[in-house]
Amino acid sequence: MNNIESFILSTLSATVRAGTPLLFAVLGTIFTERSGVMNLGLEGFMLIGAIGGFVASYQTSSLLAAILVAMLAGAILGLVHAFFTVTLRVNQIVSGLAITMLGTGLSGLWGKDYIGVIAKRFEPIKIPVLSEIPYIGQILFSHDLLVYISFILVPLMWLFIYKTRPGLTLRAVGESPDAADAKGINVFAVRYFYTILGGSITAIGGAYLSLAYNSMWIENMTAGRGWIAIALVLFATWDPAKALIGAYLFGGITALGLRLQAVGAHISPDFLKMLPYLLTIAVLFFTSTDTLKRKVGAPASLGVPYSREERT
């Protein structure tokens, strides 16, 4: 029956859209954490990106400006986080929490006058030829520009991290900052760079929510996606390819929940809302039992501040 077919197709298509903000957030955080800096402030980064992008879009009607402003906002917040964690060497968990509160609060403050306002949004672009492919065309090639950028970002990051010399440097700083330092690599500079870069990529994820997915600004619109992204980084074991799987897995749950509700299934909407969060708990649990067994690790220096004089 065509009803079921179109239900599945539209759910899968929505999966991609729902997973995209998560994907950006996870990819950005992979950069940050691979350099050894733990980032728990994703909610803050996403929200500041969401409001920054939205305000810029409203004020300039330029989507390019919107993305740039979002990235800038994320970069500034990343700079703050880097300053506290890399230079001042404070507890990275607390710094992440503080970023969350600051980012959430600042975005709420900034966005006060933009509630209910309409700004230029990212419209879906059907890619010629590819979008005509039955089924796959609708699921993959009929989305907006940011989705396509996220598609490309995954393999680019993968190549960068594993196949290039700067990627080797990044991995070394995260695994063994002593060894990197002894080779003349400036550990602080690398960590600053990737925390800022990672923060701006994460912010794009937030901008996606306000400029494409929801196409509006609502206070706290990330609704915990930042925290889910943290769990997904663990699930993906800091690998961009696995990040894709994780992001779409969660996107799928969200999309399915919304569609079931729309179709009038007799499931409480509150329970459907709980699903992504419950799934995150399950993912964390199974990832940690897996880690126990296989000892697949985080970047070895994750969360530990680096100090040259204190190492001997």
Add this chain to the structure above:
Amino acid sequence: MAELPVLEMRNITKAFPGILANDSISLDLRKGEVHALLGENGAGKTTLMNILFGIYKPDKGDILMEGQRISISSPHNALKYGIGMVQQHFTVVPSFTVAENVVLGLKEMGFFVKTKTVESSIKKLGESYDLPVNPRARVWTLSVGEKQRIEILKLLYTGAKIIILDEPTAVLTPQETEVLFKAIRKLVSEGSSVIFISHKLDEVLQISDRVTVLRGGRFVGTEEIGSIDRRSLVRMMVGRDVLLDFDKPKTEPGKIVLEVEKLTVKNDKNLEAVRDLSLNIRSGEILGIAGVAGNGQRELAEAIYGLRKPIRGTVRLNDKKLGSSDIAQRIEEGVAFIPQDRRALATCPSLSITENMFMKNAHSNYIPQSPFNVNIRAMQKATEELVRSYSISTPSTKTPSRFLSGGNLQKLVLARELSTKPCLIIAEHPTRGLDIGAMEFVYRTLLAHKERGAAVLLLAGELYEIFRLSDRVAVIYEGEIMGYTPPDPKFTEEIGFMMAGSRQGEIA
């Protein structure tokens, strides 16, 4: 022949909060020489070399290379000058391959990593210096000796001509040490210069051309190896004649206290580190286990103490079987553990001396307490007494333990573990990182408790220490006991073979 020294350090001074690590030290290095830097732990050798390698900046003093004043701002900078250091704790990325480690940070490599070219050039370099390596191996799989060779190769790859080795033989068997010394001689014959940091007199006498002695942060003297003897070197190192041997109290061993039967234990990498091992120790007896680090000593100690669950086998204390992970039971029954890593395992850095002293009190009940009232005052008083009797140097009993020096921290651990008069003492490298005074204190204390009737399991790397303290010597290799010898230096060669894998009885 008067020739400009290839490197000169003049009046180097470096202070840290509370400590003057280097006090106006001068040193010169000739081309093609092996120059030993000798001194006790804490004499300032590593600090001085860290300055040369750019990790620290000197507060005062100059460094000259071939007569020209230079300033070394970082390890990278040092490498540019041709100075490289192989540290005690290897700076390799364990999950990378050998090639990736060598190539790390080299900008000349370009954007993409050309793995094949790098691998073949590393292989060639290794062969030319008698340091064979497999460039595609992942570093965490390599043995300690191989890791060390990689460190040296890394330096040679970037053209280092001055190589600093910091206590390189601490982790090698006698045979591996020979391989290293051969490589050093080859290096030097090709025109490099080597600075060899050590606190081991015999090696210094064996490998070096000249030796500089440091003591307490100060420069004592530089001598040609041909013109000095062991006794004078000791006097330079310690400032007095040390009674390096004193009498071991003779006790009649009593009944069996510790009985280990067919113990098999896995290590963190899930490989068997202890294999089917059995041993026993009687009261009043010290059993010394000799072996190169990494052959199962830590896993054995942890299994006996209950920190690591064995796969098979039993541990019995005074004929009572011990629960495999029941540390509380062991503390109650009188088992003491002095682990190698006292900061990571045996003490709490932010807690006070008193709190550390009575960390185990809930089970040892040295100061009787109830769950609702811990009796802090009594603990404080007892701590003050113990600090006095063990001569622990600290501003107060409320000081956090992380501010204690290595020697004093070890005294704290000893005071805690031994004040309850345990029947079994497991001592793992108990004098690691201590100066001679503290070492003697540890030896005296352990021997006193042996006299009292405790059974002692001593795990140490220095044969010297094993001979000093033990009644029997066992050699461990890959988790098995290879054989037993009496504690006499004339068995050193046999022990060396056992440490490298031959069973007693197979040695010709």
Add this chain to the structure above:
Amino acid sequence: MRMKIEKRLTVPKYSSILVPILSVAVALFLMGIILLIFFFGREGNLSIAFRETLEAYKEMLTWPFANKYGIFSTLMRMVPLAFVGLGLSFAYRMKIWNIGGEGQLYMGALAATWGALYLFKDVTSPVLMILLISILGAAAGGIWALIPALMKAFAKTDEIVVTLMLNYVAIFWVDYLVYGPWKDPKGYGFPGTAPFPDQARLATLFNGEFHIGFFIAVALAILLYYVYKRTRWGMNSKIVGDNAQAARYSGISIIKYTIIALVVSGAIAGLGGAVQMMGIQHRLQHGFSPGYGYTAIIVAWLAKLNPIAILLVAFLFGGLLVGNDQLQMFYKLPMALISVFQGLVLFSLLGGEAIARYRLRVSREEAVTNE
């Protein structure tokens, strides 16, 4: 003469009080700047913005403490902050980062409502009712924390995200009940349950402005202070928090301590939720907590996990929350402002502690001698 910035050996005692106080001061100052920018953005005139900022400051800092109504509001806001803050301190001592205070609070409130309206509805004695509801609330919070506790103890799952996810689940669960099966039929569509019977309400003083939940919180703080200082749990949990390896080495069961820490932490927060229902809310509603569980994290940190200090800091933050409400009403400032403030406080605290580790040394050319 030389100036050098060097690391201190020991951090002086006074800094552990000075730093938190300065952090709050710095955060207030920074928030003033943000307010200034905000008002400027709205009014377009710098001097008007400046005036409005000063007025807002005055309102926010004095109203909650300067008049009777303000003080009572502050004290009542202090109670849930104190409960959750005390609960969190129990886990934070062991460096177990329970971020689930908000969810545990909600679960305690949920359970209290269940008790008051359904399970215990036939109980007539107020003392018994309140006791039963308190136990139920604490149990609910404890069970809610048991989930991450078991995961952490046996699978080493990190507790931060798990406890946080459970916050969302708890809030949605309450929503489900409040809009669904427990909705008050006489409520005129207002999203809340039926009101609590009289015997399930805490006694009040001062004409109903103040409920005795305050005294329960104070008693709890004193109890915890004693527990931390003098009991075996207090000493051992300190060891686990400082060096878990050393704790194992000392025969302390990390599994047991981890589970107890999280469960008790959740139970205290749950008790706070129950007290909030019995003392002030008298019915379960959507969004009854303006983020107490998250603000309590800052409270616990600022107070350095000291139970008595937690009471004081909770009082301070209670006042700030009340002040924030005033600002929202009169200056149309968004609730998000308090989040900004909290973030600034945390950063100031972190920065302050980092700076306290160093000192400026002005020295003549003498070197420090060896010990």
